[in-house]
Structure formats: structure tokens, C-alpha cells
Amino acid sequence: MSANNDQPKNGIAVISVVLGATSFFTNPFYLISIIAIVLGFIALNKIKQTNEAGKGIAITGIILGFANALLVILI
16 A cells, blocks of 8 residues: 555644644643644544545644543643
8 A cells, every 4th residue: 555645634634633742842721732633623624625644643733632621631
């Protein structure tokens, strides 16, 4: 199976995963996690409409955002 490198990646998905990863280091009141989750869902919706690449990236951003929010709740 070959990579789909010729399609542009969704920029919102990339921002979501960056914020999701960053939220583990700086997370004032869940704000960064919430933004990562919301942007991830926005990116998934846009990817579905435009057939852009980046679905996995958006899902990763959502998972990272939820994981950090859960971690902060448990600690």
C-alpha cells in the first residue's frame, strides 16, 4: 500500500495534533485539550467534504486531546 503524498494535508488536522501533543506540557484549565478536540472534529468534517488527506492526523489530535483531559481529571 503506497502513501498518499500527492494530496494536500488538512491544516486544521495538523494544528489539532500539535495542540493535542502540546497540551501534555502546558494545559491551562483544559483549554488546549478542548481546542485540539474541537479542531480535530472540524478537520474530520472538512476532510469528509473535500477528500483531503489527514484523517489519521485529525483522529490523533482528538485522541491526544481526550487523553490529556482524562489524565488531568484523574490526577
